Amino acid sequence: MAVAADQRKKILKVLMTSLLLDLISFTFILPLFPSLLTFYRNQDPSPTSLLNRVFHYLNAYKNAFAKPIDSRYDIVLLGGALGSLFSFLQALAAPFIGRLSDKFGRRSALLCSMAGNTLSVALWVAATDFRTFLASRIIGGLSEGNVQLANAIATDISDASQRGSTMALVGACFSIAFTCGPALGAALSNITTVAANPFATAAGVSLLLILVETLYLYLCLPETHPRLTKLGQVTSQSNTTNTTTRATGNSTPRKHTNNPAVLNLLHFLFLLPFSGMEFSLPFLTATFYAGHNASPSALNGRLLSMMGLIASLLQGTVVRRLPPLTTVRAGVVACTISFFLLARVSSLPELYAAGGLLAVTSATVVTGLNSLGSFEAQEAERGAVLGRLRSWGQVGRATGPLLFCSLFWWVGREIAYTTGGFFMLAVCVGVFTSLESPPIAPATEKKDI
Template identity: 35%
Template sequence: MATVNKCTADGESFSSKVINTVFVILLLDLLGFTLILPLLPSILDHYAQTGDVVYQSLQGVVDWFRAAVGIPMEKKYNSVLFGGLIGSLFSLLQFLSSPVTGALSDRRGRRPLLLLTTLGLLASYGVWAVSRSFSMFLLFRIIGGVCKGNVSLCTAIVADLPSLKARNRGMAMIGVAFSLGFTVGPLMGAYFALTSKTTGSVFYQTPALLALGFSAADLLFIWLMLPETFKKDVMASSSGFGASRDLLSPLSLFYFSAVTRTKDAPSKKKMKKLQVLGLVYFCYLFLFSGLEFTLSFLTHQRFHFTSMQQGKMFFFIGVIMALIQGGYARRIKPGHHIRAVTVAIILIIPAFILIGLSWNITMLYVGLALYSFAAAIVVPCLSTLVSDHGSANQKGTVMGILRSLGALARALGPVISSSVYWIAGAQTCFLLMSASFIVPLIFLNMAGKLKEE
């Protein structure tokens, strides 16, 4: 009995160490990632005003398309479309790289892959820091999109933990890291952009250097502190990549085909639930990311928010998310996650209606409060549900595929929403997209009715 208790205590101690380490790794990663959020509208305006050749060439394509379809001239909306295309490029590259990264981590271990992706992010921030042209800015986004595997790898690390209680706590702490990252990062980005202007530098240079510093610290922390959670005996029995089609074909990803090609494949009923949860995740992030991406452009154009005001808006969102994550989300009991996600998605419908129709700051922030609740609940809860599927040697693949579906949604969402925003205006965009949240609710209801073996 004493030996069993000692093993249990050792397991809990190891799980706590892993969770705390993952929290710091993800927080450093997200701080660097979110510095750019309040700056993006201003960055695009900067390249438009400086007459950058590549930017002007793309502007010519947009103007040609506008004239061809008879859309009225609204130059202020062009930056929204540009922003959507850039956001989609980043996410499309994540869509291609995430399942490969996850499958590689099932073969080589989590720690080596996390070091590799963080090194890639470090290089991308270095390109951003020295960039003085739109083409260099695009290169920064391309490298970052290929290497942004930290979230799926950290989720896989938590999914490796032995007990359900530890995994639930770990997923909640991942949510808290997101909340804090989106609270502090954008505000820091806006503040240091102002500092860059006072020193005569390009306004985004100091935030870029800060992102580079966060990434370097993250790399060092992973090297010194992160233990390998993927057991060697499991690693040896892992199937690794599987068919490349299973990791790159969108249809195969929706079916989680790579998960079925092992000797420990889940049952048909469990696979069916996994596939439906994948659809919920995709549909939700498709709509959410589209509206999320246009939010900063809406406030920039309707309320004339500066980068600092954008940072304060994200700070407000992050504080509410952190409170929800720390107070409510981590206490959601097993078996109640689908109900919590349902409530959160229902609340996001009036959230985006209020934001889209807002004519004053009070109305905007009421909508943002509801928006923040959904942002704090849906993705962590769905990640917890999905992490329970697949055997020990499939966790990286499962979470990599889920992350890839989310990246595909984030690639398509900004393009669609920014196009609607560009063609029909902000109110129509927000109203149409918010009404579409009924689709993930339907799939979520299907998932709740499925019984696993």
Template identity: 35%
Template sequence: MSNTDGQIKRGVLVIFFSLVLDLLAFTVILPLFPSLFDHYEKHDTGTLYSSMKASVQTFQQALGVPDNFNSVLFGGLIGSLFSFLQFLSSPLVGGLSDIYGRKPLLLITMVGILASYALWAAADSFAVFILARIIGGLSKGNISLSTAIVSDLSSEKTRGKAMALIGVAFSIGFTLGPVIGAAFVVWSKGTSNWFIYPAWFAIILMVLDIIYVVYFFEESLPLEKRSGSVTGSLGQAAHFINPSSLFAFHLVKDLKAEEWRNLKRIGMIYFLYLLFFSGLEFTLTFLTHIHFSFDSMRQGRMYAFIGITMALLQGVFGLMSMVPAFFIIGLATTTAWLYFGLFFFSAGSAIVVPCLTTLVSGYGGERQRGLVLGTFRSLGALARAIGPLVASLVYWSVGPALCYVLGAVLLIIPFKMMQKTNIPNQL
């Protein structure tokens, strides 16, 4: 192995471990939302919580959702806001990294994430907590930056395996983070400001992550390979928030006609996949609680199973495994059948996004890679902002079985689109 190969391998591993720290900090809050909402319902002195609760209750009553799922819908609303803010920020962060380098933008986003955790720790009101989530959502462009860095540091032959490492980092984060968060709830039960303990855990992880990146990550985009200035694509500010421009990748320049068609098609496949997937993923909480009497601990074990299976199956199965997954989950009558469906669900989760990210990273060249991947990530965030709301509407309108069967059928659309996409051999 040459020195260059060694440096590439080291750089990818640095980003992998950085992502693990970041995702552990990010996911620790996920099982805490119901308890956080209960806390602010009792102790918030402002009007934001009560007004948002009234809106959620109106939605819940219109759909016929049981009262005990208000916190789930509330969490979905906050999650959709977080994803929508990622939709707004990811293309800009990616484009700026093409000009000023990956490391400065990576550190800026990480400092923003750290600030959001610090606000969470000090959130004595619901308004401050929402402000923390807003800052966190706007700062979460570090994920698209990490994919750009991995693409910078890998060759065409090794890019797929390198991108799979990002999937493994997600699997680790989403397996361990929620379990740690739930443990904090149990450990700090009875204390008034119990949430400061998981918040400080996230703060410590982000401080370690920032120090780690400062000292161990070397810039992956040298000066001679950067974009020239902000006068080009970044000057077209409207394109950064216009969904039609993002779907058309109007910010990306100098592509051949066939490359442009492929890039737009892969972006649409990614959006449709995450639109259907994220909605059905969100309603799993309803399904398992109502039909299988899962409490929060059993749901935690379910998500741990998903995360572990994803880590083990990286690169083994593809997009089409999601179709039987949601058929089986939606029609399952026993826990064994549910977990059989979750196996296919995990397999699809493990490979689809890394594969699509690998494909799209081959477009735009080194000078536009951050912009391409930022736009791509933005489309996924938009899908995650819309999917849970639409799926909740369908779930409570027509029932879980038809909702999941319909989702499985719709997932055939991106699969068929992928079959018709002409992917160059080098990708």
């Protein structure tokens, strides 16, 4: 289905604006995990409290390592565990949300997702104890479907020639939000409005953004599912042929350029080491600069900000103009080099060089895989196919930090990153040998991104 240019432009504006609001709200909490967990631990120091029982199991995990882990990392490790829980819940929910959007429409599924997001952030506003905070994260993990539904909507309104550039815009929203959202969240956490919850200001602004986003989507986003939409369409000869074929029942089994199962597996295998590496960066900067005057937290913040800025610039300029397979290949190669570089980094320029390569990876691989996946999804199953693709990726995000950081503390930085580099090298082989560029028909009209 090709949507008329003016309608496509309007839907893209609504989609990108709402996604930015959602992701900025989502990233508020990321830099606050250490302070949040310290606050809840001080609120209830009893050994039988839920949080201290969690720390008991965390210490048992730490004691399994030959190399002791300093207690100052307890909060960081627990924050990572909560992040893994969130990703695991998203892996469970993503296929269901995708099927829901195929059956009832993208708009309905997205509004249902927003209802869950609203409840999640509202619980954070009211979270004066760890149980309530944990409940907010669980509900958020199970209901967060904005990103996968944004990909489905972007696919609905884009023909083959527009697909990669539209997916890059979705990726650019990620990079922009992760560049400015954490800084805004950290600034708002310094404003105390409720004594019982010093993070209520950041949580309240996050809730406000979610409510504005929900109202905006309700008023401005039309349904885009091809089976349910009333959007004006630009019908090409190939579309007419496909419609006739379906009507007469003379359809042939669909042949995939890239089998969705292969894309799912590569998504998982890529994010497994990549997410572990992302989570290990604070440990790397802390151990690398132990005994120096430089602040590891400040260094890590500057590094992540640089990576976010580079990624957003790449997605807004280069990535949207390249074929999806080219972006995936460039990203996995950059990631492989960065792993080997991080294994031997001994100076700030080398660290920033590795960060620049990781920014290239952040800007390309997931965006490209989503684009390739969208080519393999027929209209009736688009939400489900993209949901499964996201689910496999979230499994990688959930398990990667646990596995990689275990390796980091068992055998040390050099062996851990070198092992990650060889693992990513295997992913490179899979990408270069098993994936092909999908055939892209000429656009039915001039592209209007």
